[in-house]
Amino acid sequence: MSDKYPHVEIEAKWQKTWSGEKVYTIDLAKAKKPFYNLMMFPYPSAEGLHVGNMYAFTGTDIYGRFMRMQGYDVFEPIGLDGFGIHSENYAFKVGKHPVEQAKRSEQNFYRQLSLIGSMYDWSRTVETYDPGYYRWTQWLFVQMFRHGLAYRAKAEVNWCPSCKTVLADEQVIEEKCERCGNIVTKRALEQWFFRITAYAGKLLENISRLKWSEKVLVAQEHWIGKKEGINITYPVADEKGNNIGEVICFTTRPDTNFGATFIVLAPEHPFISTIERVIKKENLALLRQYIKDTQKMSSEDRIAQGRKKTGVATGLYCINQLTGQKMPLYISDFVVMGVGTGAVVGVPGHDLRDFEFAQSMGLPVVRVVVGADGNKGPITKPEQVQEDEGIMINSGFLDGVAITEAIEKMKDHLEQKGWGKRVTTYHLRDWLISRQRYWGPPIPMIRCDTCEKSGKGERADMPGWYTVPDDQLPVTLPIIEDYKPGDDGVAPLAKHKEFYETTCPGCGGNATRETDVSDTFLDSSWYFLRYPSVGSLTADTSPFDPALTKQWLPVSMYTGGAEHSVLHLMYSRFVTMALKEWGYLDFDEPFPNFFAHGLVIKEGAKMSKSKGNVVNPDEYIKLYGTDALRMYLMFMGPFSEGGDFRDTGMEGMSRWVGRVWRMATASLESGTTIDTSAVVLKSLHRTIKKVGEDTAKRHYNTAIAAMMEFTNLVNDHGGTLPMPLLKMFLLILAPYAPHLAEELWSRADAVEHGVAKGNAFYSIHQHSWPVFDPQYLTEESTIVVVQVNGKTKGSIVIDTESSSSQEKIEAAVRDSEKMRKYIEAGNIRKVIFVPGRLVNFVIS
Ligand SMILES: [Zn+2]
Numbered sequence: 001m002s003d004k005y006p007h008v009e010i011e012a013k014w015q016k017t018w019s020g021e022k023v024y025t026i027d028l029a030k031a032k033k034p035f036y037n038l039m040m041f042p043y044p045s046a047e048g049l050h051v052g053n054m055y056a057f058t059g060t061d062i063y064g065r066f067m068r069m070q071g072y073d074v075f076e077p078i079g080l081d082g083f084g085i086h087s088e089n090y091a092f093k094v095g096k097h098p099v100e101q102a103k104r105s106e107q108n109f110y111r112q113l114s115l116i117g118s119m120y121d122w123s124r125t126v127e128t129y130d131p132g133y134y135r136w137t138q139w140l141f142v143q144m145f146r147h148g149l150a151y152r153a154k155a156e157v158n159w160c161p162s163c164k165t166v167l168a169d170e171q172v173i174e175e176k177c178e179r180c181g182n183i184v185t186k187r188a189l190e191q192w193f194f195r196i197t198a199y200a201g202k203l204l205e206n207i208s209r210l211k212w213s214e215k216v217l218v219a220q221e222h223w224i225g226k227k228e229g230i231n232i233t234y235p236v237a238d239e240k241g242n243n244i245g246e247v248i249c250f251t252t253r254p255d256t257n258f259g260a261t262f263i264v265l266a267p268e269h270p271f272i273s274t275i276e277r278v279i280k281k282e283n284l285a286l287l288r289q290y291i292k293d294t295q296k297m298s299s300e301d302r303i304a305q306g307r308k309k310t311g312v313a314t315g316l317y318c319i320n321q322l323t324g325q326k327m328p329l330y331i332s333d334f335v336v337m338g339v340g341t342g343a344v345v346g347v348p349g350h351d352l353r354d355f356e357f358a359q360s361m362g363l364p365v366v367r368v369v370v371g372a373d374g375n376k377g378p379i380t381k382p383e384q385v386q387e388d389e390g391i392m393i394n395s396g397f398l399d400g401v402a403i404t405e406a407i408e409k410m411k412d413h414l415e416q417k418g419w420g421k422r423v424t425t426y427h428l429r430d431w432l433i434s435r436q437r438y439w440g441p442p443i444p445m446i447r448c449d450t451c452e453k454s455g456k457g458e459r460a461d462m463p464g465w466y467t468v469p470d471d472q473l474p475v476t477l478p479i480i481e482d483y484k485p486g487d488d489g490v491a492p493l494a495k496h497k498e499f500y501e502t503t504c505p506g507c508g509g510n511a512t513r514e515t516d517v518s519d520t521f522l523d524s525s526w527y528f529l530r531y532p533s534v535g536s537l538t539a540d541t542s543p544f545d546p547a548l549t550k551q552w553l554p555v556s557m558y559t560g561g562a563e564h565s566v567l568h569l570m571y572s573r574f575v576t577m578a579l580k581e582w583g584y585l586d587f588d589e590p591f592p593n594f595f596a597h598g599l600v601i602k603e604g605a606k607m608s609k610s611k612g613n614v615v616n617p618d619e620y621i622k623l624y625g626t627d628a629l630r631m632y633l634m635f636m637g638p639f640s641e642g643g644d645f646r647d648t649g650m651e652g653m654s655r656w657v658g659r660v661w662r663m664a665t666a667s668l669e670s671g672t673t674i675d676t677s678a679v680v681l682k683s684l685h686r687t688i689k690k691v692g693e694d695t696a697k698r699h700y701n702t703a704i705a706a707m708m709e710f711t712n713l714v715n716d717h718g719g720t721l722p723m724p725l726l727k728m729f730l731l732i733l734a735p736y737a738p739h740l741a742e743e744l745w746s747r748a749d750a751v752e753h754g755v756a757k758g759n760a761f762y763s764i765h766q767h768s769w770p771v772f773d774p775q776y777l778t779e780e781s782t783i784v785v786v787q788v789n790g791k792t793k794g795s796i797v798i799d800t801e802s803s804s805s806q807e808k809i810e811a812a813v814r815d816s817e818k819m820r821k822y823i824e825a826g827n828i829r830k831v832i833f834v835p836g837r838l839v840n841f842v843i844s
């Protein structure tokens with residue numbers, strides 16, 4: 001047999017066999033112990049799979065294979081999220097039509113995926129641009145509309161000037177477009193939204209029962225951003241004291257309201273139209289210029305602490321009903337419309353931003369909380385601004401009360417007086433779902449002018465709008481040539497009459513289709529529900545088969561990147577909750593278990609195309625084989641943290657794979673009768689235990705290290721293993737190096753049973769995880785002194801249990817190369833044994 005592991009032939013051979021024998025396709029309906037092992041939906045970059053993707057896939061696959069060996073019916077599907085800006089932008093870049101490019105990307109991606117040795121069920125793939133799939137994405141939109149969760153509204157929205165479309169808040173990361181990295185601006189546009197905020201409370205509440213990586217839960221909690229506060233109403237008066245309306249300010253700290261000295265409105269606040277009517281002419285021009293200037297800035301810049309505060313005085317006053325005092329009303333860019341009510345009550349003594357504003361406007365600062373140092377005097381410096389704990393002063397009925405208690409007392413007081421109302425607010429905004437792009441599922445809505453004018457429509461609150469009737473779904477995306485987006489915010493489909501002209505489902509007259517497409521994140525918000533139902537009898541009549549869904553969902557274990565914390569993971573939870581409420585599902589959390597994997601870097605640097613250090617797995621697979629690459633990726637560091645890809649490390653792993661190959665082939669050649677030393681046996685059982693425990697916890701790196709330690713030990717003890725032990729080792733290696741383990745397993749089988757056994761193919765991957773024998777695991781050891789003719793020659797270390805057995809001690813001494821020579825120097829006449837302490841060989 002060859003010394004070198006022939007990975008190319010062996011990996012190709014087994015991939016073909018697995019696929020031919022359908023080793024990884026299970027009968028979903030018959031499964032007794034279903035385990036749905038899912039990797040986050042890939043949206044392959046058209047360049048194909050990079051090593052970071054393979055990292056995630058491999059870590060997921062090892063877990064799936066391990067659970068299968070634990071007796072579960074593991075379903076591990078794969079597909080791709082190929083609609084959307086990401087794929088479309090790439091098609092533009094390479095000058096291909098998105099439809100054509102999608103086909104090429106799919107082919108390349110699936111080809112690469114078939115090489116990485118994962119146990120995918122290739123009979124049930126999902127591609128989001130398949131009309132058989134997006135028909136149901138559109139169905140989901142229709143359900144959202146029918147249940148009042150989809151609506152159209154004009155709003156200040158994020159606009160990516162490069163992608164030429166609007167984006168949801170979650171898709172703007174540090175002011176940049178999540179897909180292309182360009183700076184996002186704001187535009188006031190009428191758009192479609194999903195009312196995810198209706199589920200804000202539930203999304204937050206359920207977090208406590210999710211078994212997810214902690215950092216992801218924290219990110220979700222933060223994004224939902226629940227705040228309990230109060231809306232306080234302030235009457236507004238002009239200089240002469242005439243009432244001209246009222247302003248409502250949200251605050252979580254009403255306790256400090258005796259110290260309020262001004263009110264500030266966001267430049268977008270609707271009350272400004274009232275102000276414009278009553279403000280003095282010379283101030284009006286100033287105000288309008290200020291509003292114009294503000295529109296050029298990002299919200300993040302506007303609210304940044306420490307930035308010089310600017311503003312415009314309106315000449316109007318708000319009345320603090322607690323004190324009867326007049327507080328000047330300002331407009332300032334540090335207040336944004338999306339936060340609270342877009343109006344802030346200024347308490348400069350106890351809020352740093354308010355203090356900064358008061359300083360630059362020359363407004364009074366009043367202390368209402370005793371300083372941490374006991375200071376009760378005026379507040380003149382930023383460091384004296386007391387934001388947190390303390391005791392109230394200068395606050396009427398609250399004097400002497402601690403802040404936390406004062407907050408509730410003040411809320412009670414304001415509510416009793418009718419000046420305020422307790423409210424809970426969230427940072428989470430409704431999900432902006434429409435995109436002015438081509439490459440997505442057309443939004444299945446129809447608008448009719450006639451019905452709009454007469455106030456008719458499918459929903460009373462949205463006259464003129466109808467959903468596309470169910471039997472007309474899908475609304476197929478037509479193949480058009482002018483698919484590029486424009487700067488005008490009008491979608492490419494809007495140029496195609498043959499697409500948008502249709503009949504009104506209400507009055508039968510002429511109507512038009514919506515020409516925006518939906519956000520890609522809608523495609524991926526429900527795909528996990530589809531996989532088990534692909535190819536089922538109900539695949540064409542329902543989005544997911546009720547019986548299979550009941551049997552297979554929610555997902556048993558979900559693995560993916562933490563970067564989707566508030567994107568995909570939030571949207572999917574929302575969609576699942578809605579489907580549960582409508583009676584389609586009997587669970588409200590799609591992923592009770594979620595594991596966030598780490599990221600791969602290259603030689604200390606983040607992988608990026610511009611640096612040219614993106615690792616393509618293809619070349620490494622060719623050079624070292626899939627198994628060596630799988631093992632190396634998992635060995636780089638803890639799976640939850642990622643690791644640094646180094647070619648030298650890759651070579652090291654390749655050498656170890658070669659060592660396993662030689663150890664196994666040598667074992668098979670030398671037959672099955674070699675005696676095993678106790679040390680090897682014990683180490684094997686410990687390794688089985690360790691690899692099993694670590695794999696369950698996804699500590700793959702330490703599991704691999706344990707296997708390496710074991711093979712080193714075998715090397716030190718003759719270099720071969722008897723058949724039963726070799727097979728046990730191959731079983732624990734199988735999830736990590738599926739091809740290598742399969743090949744050696746089949747060779748071992750041939751040695752044991754002869755080649756032509758005529759039985760059906762029985763893959764190593766259909767076997768159970770080996771059971772370790774606890775008798776080999778006793779942790780405590782005892783030192784037993786070894787004497788020859790009463791003279792100490794050394795000692796042996798043995799587990800405490802065995803140390804009282806004379807037979808085991810004698811065997812251990814014979815096993816030890818160092819000790820053996822003493823007792824073999826003559827004939828043993830007598831053995832004196834003191835259990836657990838000493839053995840004395842009397843020889844002559
Ligand atoms: Zn963009």
Ligand SMILES: [Zn+2]
Binds near residue numbers: 448449452
């Ligand atoms: Zn109509």
